[in-house]
Amino acid sequence: MKNIITAIAVLFAAQLFAQTHEIVKHNGEKLEANFIKIENNLIHYSLPNSSEQHKISRYAVAQLNEKSKNHSKVVSEKINLTEKPDYKKVIVLKESEAIGLKKSEDLRSYLGVAKGETRWTLSEMGENSLKQNAAKKGYQFIVITSNKKDNLKAIAYTY
Numbered sequence: 001m002k003n004i005i006t007a008i009a010v011l012f013a014a015q016l017f018a019q020t021h022e023i024v025k026h027n028g029e030k031l032e033a034n035f036i037k038i039e040n041n042l043i044h045y046s047l048p049n050s051s052e053q054h055k056i057s058r059y060a061v062a063q064l065n066e067k068s069k070n071h072s073k074v075v076s077e078k079i080n081l082t083e084k085p086d087y088k089k090v091i092v093l094k095e096s097e098a099i100g101l102k103k104s105e106d107l108r109s110y111l112g113v114a115k116g117e118t119r120w121t122l123s124e125m126g127e128n129s130l131k132q133n134a135a136k137k138g139y140q141f142i143v144i145t146s147n148k149k150d151n152l153k154a155i156a157y158t159y
Contacts, residue, residue: 021045022065023056025100026078026159035064041097043075059091059141060100060159078159079140087135092127093157095143101157107133107142109152122149130154 021035023045033045033054042055043064061075079089109129113122126147134142139156146153 020067022067023061024063024065025060026062026076027060027102035066038075041093042099056100057093057097059093059097081135081138081140084132084136087128087131090131090134090139091141092131093141093143098141098143098155098157101141102159104139104156104158105137107137107139107154107156109133111149111152113149123147126152 021033023031023033023035023043025031032048034048036044036046036053038044038058041058043058043061044053044055046053059076062078064073064075066072079091081089107130109126111122111126111129117125126149127144130142130144130147130152134140134154134156137156139158141157142154143157144154
């Protein structure tokens with residue numbers, strides 16, 4: 001009788017620890033995971049049979065599939081850059097939001113400044129210059145490391 005009760009308890013407990021979600025990345029990679037939450041453009045999850053919490057950028061994830069209900073949620077749309085005017089599609093991220101994206105290249109640019117420009121305008125022009133440079137090379141994401149008029153630097157990321 002004890003063996004039967006133990007076997008039934010194990011069967012029910014095994015379902016509680018099973019993978020509940022599948023994370024599908026934009027690069028085609030699939031990851032079995034237990035979804036926790038989405039916060040600050042990051043998806044928090046844990047791997048099967050582990051309580052350690054991991055993070056991935058929501059921009060790296062295409063969809064989140066819930067296995068038990070056959071329910072799928074689109075997390076982010078893939079960004080396709082075809083020409084330089086697509087620079088408005090390039091997303092500026094913080095360093096912590098780039099987890100799961102592939103680091104591609106360091107971008108540099110120089111900004112010619114007219115006399116009398118405000119700091120805010122210079123900052124905006126610098127960001128747009130870096131975005132145009134990234135779009136021209138086909139990178140969807142940048143992390144700006146320096147936005148000074150004589151020293152514009154960013155790190156480019158892609159799927």
